[in-house]
Amino acid sequence: METSRIPGFYNMTVEERREIIAKLYNITDRSQLFSEQPLKTETADKMIENVIGTFPLPLGLGLNFLINGQEYAVPMAIEEASVVASASYIAKIVRGAGGFQTEATERIMIGQIQVVGCEDIYAAKRAVLEAKESLIQAANAAYPSMVARGGGAEGLDVRILNEDASSAYSQMLVVHLYVDTCDAMGANIINTMVEALAPTVEELTNGKVYLRILSNYADRCLAHAKCVIPPKLLKSEGFSGEEVRDGVVHAYEFAASDPYRAVTHNKGIMNGIDPIVIATGNDWRAVEAGAHAYAARDGHYGSMTSWTVDGEGNLVGELELPMSIGTVGGATRVHPMAKLALDILGNPSASELAQIMVAVGLAQNLGALKALVTDGIQKGHMALHSRSVAIAAGATGEMIDIVAEKLVQLKEIRVGKAEEIMETYKDDR
Known part of the structure; x- marks a missing residue:
């Protein structure tokens, strides 16, 4: 799109907003996508069990987002007042400082195979590692279409859990299969692969395989967002930019130090991320679980974001999170509004979508903190x-x-x- 700045958008009628979006994104069939019930009951009945209807949420647009020099109007499905407005307000401030800068790692998801009852757990570990290449080949043979798309299994590791005899839990071997899922979230792909490997792993370890399933702790599939804001852009009525900047840093330090505050702080971050996950047909429970686990990766649950002051006095915000999301498969192919949301975003890759999400999460966090350290959240x-x-x-x-x-x-x-x-x-x- 030319720009995500649409002045006065919030003052327009719903029909006027639809007209603008239809023109911007060349949406010709508006009747179904903008109807009161875009998800037909017969479609919903095929998505889950025991369907009795559908449950609509308000769908708004986060405006003003400039990410890596590219304009985004961001679809957000959420019922909570002020989230879309807050994200759009902060995005306008950040675009005045050059916008958000984002990046992402490779899209490597993890499948786990749990093995118990090994007579010699160390010998079992060696046996699996010695068969590493053949196991990777077998995993790819179980899902050749992923390999054809340029992805597939590309690594394997083995961990021993509860190694200490004094542990309250059973000693077990856990095989990690690392899979490049390309633009898919990858749950079905990974589950198919690890289930295919389970019989061979049992033979190699002389143990019993129980669980074989993906992990939603996607710490090899990370997205990172950063913004650098001069204090003059943070000035608020009754507060200098420097006062707002320092208040934000102190608020971050509170969340970094205290889990009671961190939970609410991080909930505010997910206020920005979850609505996009939902709007694009992705699994918000998986993203939430991975994000909170990542916030406790050092053994202490703390802030997902960091806010610091650089040598020039600018406020620097950063957010890095695992992002187990996709842009193909699942509800993204079934739900008409998920298709529309992806169209509005320019049909991004999964990596690009993950970066958009963390940028909005960072914006939403700053919006909450700025309000808290000035007029208070309620105003x-x-x-x-x-x-x-x-x-x-x-x-x-x-x-x-x-x-x-x-x-x-x-x-x-x-x-x-x-x-x-x-x-x-x-x-x-």
Whole structure:
């Protein structure tokens, strides 16, 4: 797209926004994609069991994102007020500093084979390692189409767990199969491969194989985002840029030091990432699990992000996370809105999509921290939340904005007060 800056987008009607997006992305068939129920019940019934309907979420666009010099309007499916607005606001600030810089490692996912009951666990480990090349070949033979796409199994390792005899758990051998899944998330690919290897591994180890499944702790499939922001761009009403910068650093240090704070801090990061994972038809539970495990990789659960000050006084933010996502297969091929989301993003590779996600996660974290160290989180959040409260109280049409505005003025964002306001307007009539 030419630019992800669309001034006044939030003030437009939904139909006006759809018109702009349809033109920007050459969406010709708008009837289904922008209908009230784009996911047909008969399609949903084939996706999961015991279907009784579908459960829509609001789908918005995170605007202003400049990532590695490229413009992105980012589809975000989420019910929480202020997330899309906050991410877009920070993206506008960061683009003034040159945008986000991102990179990613190779897309190597991990399959695990658990072996127990080995008579000699060290001999078993040696036997598997000696057969490493033949095992890799066998894994690729189990899924040749992945090899044809340029991916496939390319490494193998063996670990011994609970080696100490004093451990409360059984001693076991774990085989790790490393697979390049290209643009697929790779769950079915990896599970097929490790299940195919299980009988051979049993023979080699003289043990019993139990679990053979992928790991969602994709620490060889990482995405990294960085931004460098001059303090002048952080200036807020009543706060200098330097004050905001230092407050953000102190807030990060709090999360890095205390797991009670880190959990909420990191939840805010995932507020930016999960909506994209959902919008693109990916597995947000897998991404969440891997992200939180990575935040505790040194034995202490801490902040996923880091915020520091460089030698020139700039605020420097960084975020690195495992990203077990894909752009082919699964719901990305079935759900019409997932297809639309990927179209809006320019049909990125899985690596590019992962980098977009961590950039938005970094933006969302800064948005929360900036609010916390200045006016507090409630001022902006509750202003947006007031509309949901008005709807919950029964407001419709233009009355929603009238009631919401009054709630903000009174600084009482609650359903009971909204109902009182509505009764007042009824009496006035």
